[in-house]
Amino acid sequence: MTATPTAAAPFTTVIGLEVHVQLQTRTKLFCGCATTFGAAPNTQVCPTCLGLPGSLPVMNRTAFELAVRAALALGCQIAPFTKWDRKNYFYPDLPKGYQISQFDLPFSSQGALEVVDPKGALTRNVRITRVHLEEDAGKSMHDETAGTGDTRIDLNRAGTPLCEIVSEPDLRSPQEARAWLNELKLLLVYLGVSDCNMQEGSLRVDANVNLHIPCDGGRIAKTPIVEIKNMNSFRSVERALVYESARQYEEWQATKAEMGKTPKQTRGWDDPAGVTRAQRHKEESSDYRYFPEPDLVPVTVSEEWLAATREAMGDPPSVLREALAATWKIPPYDADVLVNQGRELVAYFEDLAARVGEGKVASNWMQQDVLRTLNERGGSIDDFPVRPAAVADIIGRVAKGDFDTSRAREIFAEVLASGRTVDEVVASMGIAAVDDDELITLCRELLAANPRVVADVQGGKEQAAAGLIGQAKKKNPNVNPGKVRAMCLELIRQM
Amino acid sequence: MQPSDMSAVDLVTAVRHGDLTALRATEAFLERIERLDSQINAFLSVDREGALRTAAAIDEKRKAGQPLGPLAGLPVAVKDALCTFDQPTTCASKMLAGFRPPYDAEVVARLRAADAVIVGKTNMDEFAMGGSNENSAFGPVHNPWDLTRAPGGSSGGSAACVAADMAPVAIGSDTGGSIRQPAGLCGITGLKPTYGRVSRRGLVAFASSLDQIGPMARSAADCALLLETIAGHDPGDATSLESPVPPYGADLDGPLEGVRIGRVPAHFGAGLCPEVAHAVEEAFAAFRAAGATIIDIDMPHADAGVATYYLVAPCEASSNLARYDGAHYGHRAEPGGHRAEPGRLHPVEPGGHRAEPGKGSGASGGGFESALVEMYCRSRAEGFGPEVKRRIMLGTYALSAGYYDAYYAKALKVRRLIRQDYLDAFEKVDLIGGPVSATAAFKLGEKSGDPLAMYLVDLYTVCTNLAGVGGISFPCGFTKGGLPIGFQLQAPALAEPLLLRATDRYQHLTDWHRRRPAIAARPR
Numbered sequence A: 001m002t003a004t005p006t007a008a009a010p011f012t013t014v015i016g017l018e019v020h021v022q023l024q025t026r027t028k029l030f031c032g033c034a035t036t037f038g039a040a041p042n043t044q045v046c047p048t049c050l051g052l053p054g055s056l057p058v059m060n061r062t063a064f065e066l067a068v069r070a071a072l073a074l075g076c077q078i079a080p081f082t083k084w085d086r087k088n089y090f091y092p093d094l095p096k097g098y099q100i101s102q103f104d105l106p107f108s109s110q111g112a113l114e115v116v117d118p119k120g121a122l123t124r125n126v127r128i129t130r131v132h133l134e135e136d137a138g139k140s141m142h143d144e145t146a147g148t149g150d151t152r153i154d155l156n157r158a159g160t161p162l163c164e165i166v167s168e169p170d171l172r173s174p175q176e177a178r179a180w181l182n183e184l185k186l187l188l189v190y191l192g193v194s195d196c197n198m199q200e201g202s203l204r205v206d207a208n209v210n211l212h213i214p215c216d217g218g219r220i221a222k223t224p225i226v227e228i229k230n231m232n233s234f235r236s237v238e239r240a241l242v243y244e245s246a247r248q249y250e251e252w253q254a255t256k257a258e259m260g261k262t263p264k265q266t267r268g269w270d271d272p273a274g275v276t277r278a279q280r281h282k283e284e285s286s287d288y289r290y291f292p293e294p295d296l297v298p299v300t301v302s303e304e305w306l307a308a309t310r311e312a313m314g315d316p317p318s319v320l321r322e323a324l325a326a327t328w329k330i331p332p333y334d335a336d337v338l339v340n341q342g343r344e345l346v347a348y349f350e351d352l353a354a355r356v357g358e359g360k361v362a363s364n365w366m367q368q369d370v371l372r373t374l375n376e377r378g379g380s381i382d383d384f385p386v387r388p389a390a391v392a393d394i395i396g397r398v399a400k401g402d403f404d405t406s407r408a409r410e411i412f413a414e415v416l417a418s419g420r421t422v423d424e425v426v427a428s429m430g431i432a433a434v435d436d437d438e439l440i441t442l443c444r445e446l447l448a449a450n451p452r453v454v455a456d457v458q459g460g461k462e463q464a465a466a467g468l469i470g471q472a473k474k475k476n477p478n479v480n481p482g483k484v485r486a487m488c489l490e491l492i493r494q495m
Numbered sequence B: 001m002q003p004s005d006m007s008a009v010d011l012v013t014a015v016r017h018g019d020l021t022a023l024r025a026t027e028a029f030l031e032r033i034e035r036l037d038s039q040i041n042a043f044l045s046v047d048r049e050g051a052l053r054t055a056a057a058i059d060e061k062r063k064a065g066q067p068l069g070p071l072a073g074l075p076v077a078v079k080d081a082l083c084t085f086d087q088p089t090t091c092a093s094k095m096l097a098g099f100r101p102p103y104d105a106e107v108v109a110r111l112r113a114a115d116a117v118i119v120g121k122t123n124m125d126e127f128a129m130g131g132s133n134e135n136s137a138f139g140p141v142h143n144p145w146d147l148t149r150a151p152g153g154s155s156g157g158s159a160a161c162v163a164a165d166m167a168p169v170a171i172g173s174d175t176g177g178s179i180r181q182p183a184g185l186c187g188i189t190g191l192k193p194t195y196g197r198v199s200r201r202g203l204v205a206f207a208s209s210l211d212q213i214g215p216m217a218r219s220a221a222d223c224a225l226l227l228e229t230i231a232g233h234d235p236g237d238a239t240s241l242e243s244p245v246p247p248y249g250a251d252l253d254g255p256l257e258g259v260r261i262g263r264v265p266a267h268f269g270a271g272l273c274p275e276v277a278h279a280v281e282e283a284f285a286a287f288r289a290a291g292a293t294i295i296d297i298d299m300p301h302a303d304a305g306v307a308t309y310y311l312v313a314p315c316e317a318s319s320n321l322a323r324y325d326g327a328h329y330g331h332r333a334e335p336g337g338h339r340a341e342p343g344r345l346h347p348v349e350p351g352g353h354r355a356e357p358g359k360g361s362g363a364s365g366g367g368f369e370s371a372l373v374e375m376y377c378r379s380r381a382e383g384f385g386p387e388v389k390r391r392i393m394l395g396t397y398a399l400s401a402g403y404y405d406a407y408y409a410k411a412l413k414v415r416r417l418i419r420q421d422y423l424d425a426f427e428k429v430d431l432i433g434g435p436v437s438a439t440a441a442f443k444l445g446e447k448s449g450d451p452l453a454m455y456l457v458d459l460y461t462v463c464t465n466l467a468g469v470g471g472i473s474f475p476c477g478f479t480k481g482g483l484p485i486g487f488q489l490q491a492p493a494l495a496e497p498l499l500l501r502a503t504d505r506y507q508h509l510t511d512w513h514r515r516r517p518a519i520a521a522r523p524r
């Protein structure tokens, strides 16, 4: 698709994202300290992450592997040789006075991640500029109650491994940015790279945004690029971008200021107020004096190791969606819904579909029953008490004609609520298969009691038989409505 | 024989055989420290109680028949740049006055595990920056051969304490000559191992890509003994080498026949003092007499060594020393002028307001920022001495946007050329010999007003560090005024056995290394 301004928005929004993801490692990037969230301040620290004199970093190989996994899934080139650099700046939550990061030789670059809207045809390839690894800083808290006095530092987070993923400015709307972030998060969670928990700071997003505004004579005016920070959910990313594009358009109308004349501005998102606010310019002018980290050796990556890593990492969501749709013959929409729930739910579905032998039926049950109740209950699919075997059992009995789908739903709900087996629930609900003799007797009684219906059917109005089903269910709740209808029509024909 | 007259090798042998107790050995050196160090100032701290306790424990161990470590009962002095959990570690800086690290440097841990007795921490140039030991915040070290002269630096305290028999051996560190140059000026033997041979973990960093810890002693044999304990791979130092440690002591015996020693004619230029030149040439002659072949070689980029070194080292130092900002430990200037407790964090307590993630986005804005910057500036202004500040500024400048390519990046290129010079040279020769420094010990104060003259003191030593190879310095004569003159040998990476063997052979043929300064003579 092409991004053309519409009547609703007389401009194109151009967005690039910078995502910091905390890697799911047990220990920090350059020392053995734990990365557990929520520990008491300054309890997960050692000489290295405290930056004590004489301490040295040693690279956490697992962190590097996870980061490579992410980069591979993003289709990035992995550099055969990568080094570490020091980014120098002073701040109390940075105890060494520098952050170990990657400057000119990141371990990976030039990838892409598509953003897909399953409801529409919209697909956009968003290029990834680079993915690199770095250590996180600690946390500063300013105690304002004590006037200008106290700043408190927690260094538990200092040295936590972060993967920075930088996109090209390829996104064209706030909604698209949000959808892309969802896809990225899904991918990283799938690969076990990160838990992407924004509340705990495992995923942080900065957005660069400006507008392309068509002017007279076909010229495109570009507004100054603004970097938005402090967005703590994907929803706030979308809201901030919506607000910011409107604000930039208004400002452009007033000032006609274009890109390149002023330095990049940083604005912070104020979520409760729903506005972005200008932040100080100081950071932009700072010179980080990057230079190669002499305490670490460069990392070399072999083809064999890369192949093994690729082998071990499993399919990314995009591949899985196509595979699910093809294997189980389900619509792309279904595959999307299932895959977006995570790897564990897909495993549950595949187990169920294999037992049922019918992908679409399994998918319908997943969406209408399993997922709905799972969402109501909360928790993970692995802890969901009704296992695929039980669901397949219920579906199998429906197919056999033991009972209809609505009855099956009741059974499913009862199995879930009681924790009993399907057999036990079926027995306790007095559900027994209705045999053919029983059914014929019942239908004969019904036809005898409803001569009007018989006459209508004989007159060509087959739909009149529907009126008999309700009565049949009243007499025996276990009857299968389809079978009642078929039997009644057959008996009338024989009359 | 007094313990203080014994070699380290003999000392540990005597202790192992029960001819000498560790306690007696330790007391002997502590007595000398007590008697002499007020004049020399080689020690920043002496751990009398700790040393005696350790020595007594070693004797107990021996009595109980338990196995003893290879350095059992050997008193060792440690440069104050190495972390010790039980003694202050100050780097001779006001910034770290009273600082006690919560851990031992890897080398210190290895010494303790080998049953060595750590007697104290030695004086040095502040953060190892200097070549005279005059940059110590706690006063200069006096050269035991002439108390009005400098011992060299930065490991001046380690060199002087060994020269004055206040310790049989000492640990130094060498970034551009800081072991070899003071060893030369104090008439002892000092080895700078190959980069990565000895773990740097717990060595307070000056320039990480150049720093290397090494032994300082009265002879090559004693250096070999010490190196065997401190060398070896450390998984906690990513730059440490995995190559196994050879038995340096057992490897000493060996002929010099066929060993090719390079001589660089350019070393004997105008700047070299004639007395030094003479002694160095005599040493070459002695090596030739011992069977070595002397071959003149060219080191085409050596003259760029000092310039390269004074970019690479300050750049790394400017970053390594950024942590001394008063925020977490060390010296902090408070607005009222009083200082924070050293070595303590200021932890978070519940109820603090959470700042935005990331840096520089403090919730309380400009007031906090300016107070913070003021605290940084004042803490660093008060805590660092002038030479440290000079190098931090040099390095910060050279790494800045717009200057990086012209200075730091260019220095790295020249460094590669210098390294190549060594690779080429070691195709032709096994060792490179020459002077350690252009003159014998200079007067205290003589060069302290002229930083550039002081930087040239490193002329013959910096290239070893830039190339990452090993070098050793040992006495090869004396000036008419009675000051020791040093000779330097350099070897390819990991050729420490050859360095030690050649030096040991020389020390069997000469007795320069046996001479003691008058101050070291025992009172009658």
Ligand SMILES: [Zn+2]
Binding pocket: A028, A031, A032, A033, A044, A045, A046, A047, A048, A049, A050, A159
């Ligand atoms: Zn740590």
